[in-house]
Amino acid sequence: MLKLKGVTKVFSGNKIAVDHLDLDILEGEIFGFIGPNGAGKTTTLRMITGIISPTEGEITIGGHNIKADAISAKKQFTFVPDQSEIYDAVKGIDYLNFISDMYEVNIADRKERIERYTKLFQIDDALTQSVNSYSHGMRQKLMICGALLPNPKIFILDEPHVGLDPHSNKILKDLMREHCEKGGTVLFSSHVLEVVENLCHRVAIIHKGKLIACDTLEAIKHNRTATLEEIFLEMTKDE
Numbered sequence: 001m002l003k004l005k006g007v008t009k010v011f012s013g014n015k016i017a018v019d020h021l022d023l024d025i026l027e028g029e030i031f032g033f034i035g036p037n038g039a040g041k042t043t044t045l046r047m048i049t050g051i052i053s054p055t056e057g058e059i060t061i062g063g064h065n066i067k068a069d070a071i072s073a074k075k076q077f078t079f080v081p082d083q084s085e086i087y088d089a090v091k092g093i094d095y096l097n098f099i100s101d102m103y104e105v106n107i108a109d110r111k112e113r114i115e116r117y118t119k120l121f122q123i124d125d126a127l128t129q130s131v132n133s134y135s136h137g138m139r140q141k142l143m144i145c146g147a148l149l150p151n152p153k154i155f156i157l158d159e160p161h162v163g164l165d166p167h168s169n170k171i172l173k174d175l176m177r178e179h180c181e182k183g184g185t186v187l188f189s190s191h192v193l194e195v196v197e198n199l200c201h202r203v204a205i206i207h208k209g210k211l212i213a214c215d216t217l218e219a220i221k222h223n224r225t226a227t228l229e230e231i232f233l234e235m236t237k238d239e
């Protein structure tokens with residue numbers, strides 16, 4: 001569903017943020033992307049979503065190359081970035097309608113989905129207010145609702161659990177599970193290892209731009225009884 005081959009990003013000053021990354025994310029799986037601060041998670045997600053270009057390597061989404069076939073590739077996913085960047089002057093409902101227009105969600109589906117998701121996240125009452133009156137968490141929930149609306153094949157999120165209250169986090173986890181039960185794919189980065197451990201079919205660990213593990217939790221643990229946190233700390237500790 002989502003393939004990365006030799007993906008590398010070198011920023012100015014020869015800073016290698018992502019170093020020859022290979023990933024193959026399958027249809028119907030919840031895939032967790034973890035790694036210490038500065039490991040290259042956001043850079044990788046920004047390359048996958050076409051916000052920045054890799055220095056080297058290839059990315060295909062549902063068989064479409066993100067560079068050569070950008071529109072078809074971008075129709076396959078939606079993305080919730082780590083910063084909720086929405087124009088302040090826009091009303092919540094206008095933002096959701098704009099996303100629905102872009103992804104050509106029909107009127108009946110958008111009405112039903114907007115109602116369902118905004119009620120679940122308890123922002124339905126705020127939809128006629130402009131986004132500049134929203135709290136940080138409300139903005140984030142609006143972006144998550146927007147990203148769910150098109151019912152994308154791949155739902156990609158960068159640290160979605162930061163800033164959400166426990167109730168909203170539970171809703172998001174349930175919606176991620178529901179998405180993949182319906183055959184969709186979820187890719188998200190996180191530092192909340194308990195969530196990753198409970199939710200993901202497979203996990204990739206990135207450290208200093210390099211992939212140091214990519215497997216099911218059972219395989220990463222090698223039959224040991226350690227938690228993902230213990231394994232993570234051991235694998236990413238500086239010698």
Ligand SMILES: Nc1ncnc2c1ncn2[C@@H]1O[C@H](COP(=O)(O)OP(=O)(O)OP(=O)(O)O)[C@@H](O)[C@H]1O
Pocket residue numbers: 011012015016017035036037038039040041042043044
């Ligand atoms: N635009 C940029 N210009 C230069 N260097 C950058 C840029 N964006 C990221 N980097 C560098 O690339 C590396 C990876 O950053 P990235 O944001 O991908 O890390 P991350 O794994 O998402 O970290 P965090 O857990 O803190 O969000 C870091 O060393 C960072 O300083």
Ligand SMILES: [Mg+2]
Pocket residue numbers: 041042043082
């Ligand atoms: Mg990041």
